Amino acid sequence: MEYVIGIILAIIVIIIVGLLLRKRLYDSVDYYESWILDIMNRNVAQELSKVKELNLEGDTKENFEEWKEQWDYILTVDLAKVEELLYDTEHAADRYNFPVAKKYMKQIEETLVTVEKKIETILIELNELLATEQENRKEIEELEPLYSELRKELTHNRFKFAQAEVRFEVELDEINKQLKNYESQIEEGNYIQAKEIVSTIKKRLVELQLEMEEFPDLYKTCKQELPSQLDELSKGLREMKDEGYYIDHLDLTREINVYQSRLLDTVSALEKEGIGTAKSIIEEVGERITEMYELLEKEALAKNYVDSKMPSYEKALDSFETHFLETKLEVEQLKEAYYFEDTDLEKYMALEKMMTQLKNKLMEFAQKIEKNNHAHSKLRAELDEGFQQLDKIEEEHEQFKKRIQNLRKDEFDAREQLKAMMDEIYQTTRKLRKSNLPGVPSFVWSMIEEAGLKNERVLQALDNQPLDIIQVQQSLSEAKVAVENAIEQTNAMLEQAALTEQVIQYANRYRSTDPVLAAKLSEAETLFRKAEYELSLEQAASAIEDVEPGALKKIEKFQEMIVS
Template identity: 25%
Template sequence: MPVIEEVDDVKKMHLVGQSQNTFREWSQKWNDISTSSFAELESQIFEVENLNESFRFLKGKKAVIEAEKTMDQMEKKVSEIRDGLKELRETEERNSLAVQQALDVYEELKETIREDEQEYGPAFPELQKQVKMIENEFTQFVALNTSGDPVEAREVLDKAEKHTYEVEALMKKVPPLFEDLNTTFPEQLEEIQQTYEKLMQEQYVFPEEDLVGEIEKVSHRIESSLANLEKTEVETVEFENRETASMIDSLYDILEREMEAQNYVTTNQATIEQYIKHATKNNRQLLIELDHTAQSYALNHNEIGRVRGFQTEVEEIERQNEQMKPQIQQHLLPYSEVRTFYKKVFKVLEDIENQQVEIDDSLHELRKGEKEAQEKIDTFEFKLRNLKRFVEQQRLPGLPNDYLEFFFVATDRIEELSIVLNKIRVNMEEVNRLVTLCEEDLDLLDKKTHDLVDAAALTEQMLQYANRYRHTHEEIREAIDKSYYLFNKEHHYQEALDEIGTALERVEPGAFKRIEDFYFKNPDLV
């Protein structure tokens, strides 16, 4: 399309404001090119033709270059003009679309407010007024644009578009707010009022000082919010509605709390009394059991004092419950307060019962522990006799003093355990301590016994083997003599083994390990 046609097409769009100014600039640039630039180019071409006819080729070539340069510059400027006109055309199309969209929104607002008047409640007159103002603004825009005042027309159009979308936002927000204020909140408040009156007829007591005043306060807030909605103060109403909803929820919570508490109290009133009687009975039986047990066992954990403390707690709970019963019957207490007391009582009584069971179990453990300790004494004595018999069977020349001392310590410990168990009042903590010590003593004595017997047997084996070197190695002879002395006189069997074993290892490396391995692998052959 020729540039002149593009210019005419854009001119027909009746641009306004800055767009019109920009178009004038591009139009002027095209006029400059189409007049002076084309004239200059035509002159340069004419000059080239004259030079060619006069055979002045060098000057002709230079003139051609100048003409080509002028054409390049013109093409570049034309390209810029085309791009500028294209941008203007596209921008205007976008603006026209935006204007049309705003007009479409306005038409929809006008239709909506006409058809759905009831949804806007007291805000309807103000919204209707705002829609009328938008209509006036669009009318003013058309008048200004037609009369050729593009700058002011653009300002009015911007204002109309902004106003349109503001009103659209308002009209979306108002209906749900009005629904809450006109229907939801009043219905909820009516339900709360009716429920409250019903509960008062049933002689409910509320801990809140002025519940009626709180209900009236919510009612006044609804009226105040409706007045703000009439002025389309939407943000204020949104905030107020959130607070009103919260206040209504709180009122519901109060009513539901007392109704649920009434059901809880009615359901658990008899159970509480039974639980108190149950705890009292258990405590009485436990005290009798403790008194009986204390005759035979030492009680080390203040069991009697604790159980008497339970009784004091239960009696105080019973006193408070008996004091509360007529107050409940005469409707002098909120059910929620009674429920709190009942829940606390259940927790305390449950804790007391758990401790009662724990103490009762510990009493049974005393008898069970005593029986087990008596049985263990027999086991300890049997094991002690077996160890003694085992040592005697070895026919050793004697026993080292430290072994004998430990043997007697273990024996005395078992005797001490027997004495403690035979007391009139058995201290089971002391019994359990001694049982543990006896078990440890016997385990250690068993190890010492076998270490002693093994050392004696290995010494004899080493001495027999070392005799082959007695006459050839002086150090073996001396070691044999010293080992015999330690074995037969001192009864230090481990020292005797170390003495002969060390000497034998020097003469015949590996002999000690070989004899030792054979001994432990073939104990019956040694």
């Protein structure tokens, strides 16, 4: 019993599923029928009827018939085929033959998609044709007045275009032929070819308009203005030569002739070929004319500069030569009294050589000016270089003069320093003799004696003929060291002796009560009398420090107060 119920339920499920699938197929059939109705209701025929407003000839007629034939085929063949497939789909669905029904539906989908593409292609091509016709008509409406305007301009102002009038006339005739060809293509229904013709006409008219606008000015510039400027420039060249300017090196006359010839060729090209390279040639010639004037102005300024500055340069060089001869005489005199270093003599000879070179260059420069066979711009550069070299040699000359003049100053300074050092040694010796000391250490007398000998050597160096100031300064430096050491040691010895006396005197207060201190003080006094002041101070300081620590510092401080 349970098996029977299961089988019944399974049958019921299968029936329900079958009914649902069949319902979905019926819905799909309804969808495709609606699609077919939508296609049949399209205004394709109405859109195609717009072509009838054009000239149904040539390509337009062929395209129209092809589009109409495609649309008729869609209605009579493609859609009829879809109708049959829909009937077969419903019949298969009624018999629950779902695989076959799905196969038919796939064919319906593919056919309808293809139909849609065909319709889309027809409408796109149709709209392109209509848009092309409209665009052609609009552009021709704009181009025809431009053509008439250019024709009128050429007719009324032929003089403006000179020989190019014929070329412009021919170009307008060619454009007129293309306008007529455009009309023929329109009458024949060839709107695509007509579009190409319109594009060509537009391009040629725009170019012709631009050329006719620019031609008069370009022609006038090449025919009159620039040749006139070149003639004026050529005249200026001749005048400058007559006035004594050397400008042959610029080779401007040949260049002017070349440009005159090029302008003649450009005028011919303007008349026969077109504006082409005329603009670039005009720009090139104009810029070069400006450059030529700048070159001539540069030469004129350079000549004026040379003429005005040459006397100043000659005068300055003569003045330097005079001063140098004075220096030369001074050097000869100083060489008898002073020894000159090799570097100083080399500098002196270099200055003399430079002066000679400048004088030779000046002679050559004067000859160039007299012969007038050199560019004044180059002469100006040479003159400027001469001024710079003269400034340099004058500066070096002044430095050399200061150096040789310093020889006398250095000698005077050395003698003054020697005198001061000899006075210092004398005063130091006098101080020693007035010191009332029992004696002076031998090393102090030795240092004083050495300082005296060093001073004698300086004096000998100063008395040499010719005087070697380097040797003098070296001897003077050694003497300074010896004198400073002698004075320093003498002062140190005197201070040491004075401090020793103060320590002994201070320590005497303890002598009677302290036998050890008394013994040390006796030994210190003995050393003091022998002029052994350093050892005497050490002995006395040791004695007092044993009795009264810190006493030495107290005595030193007191001694400093007395000295200050």
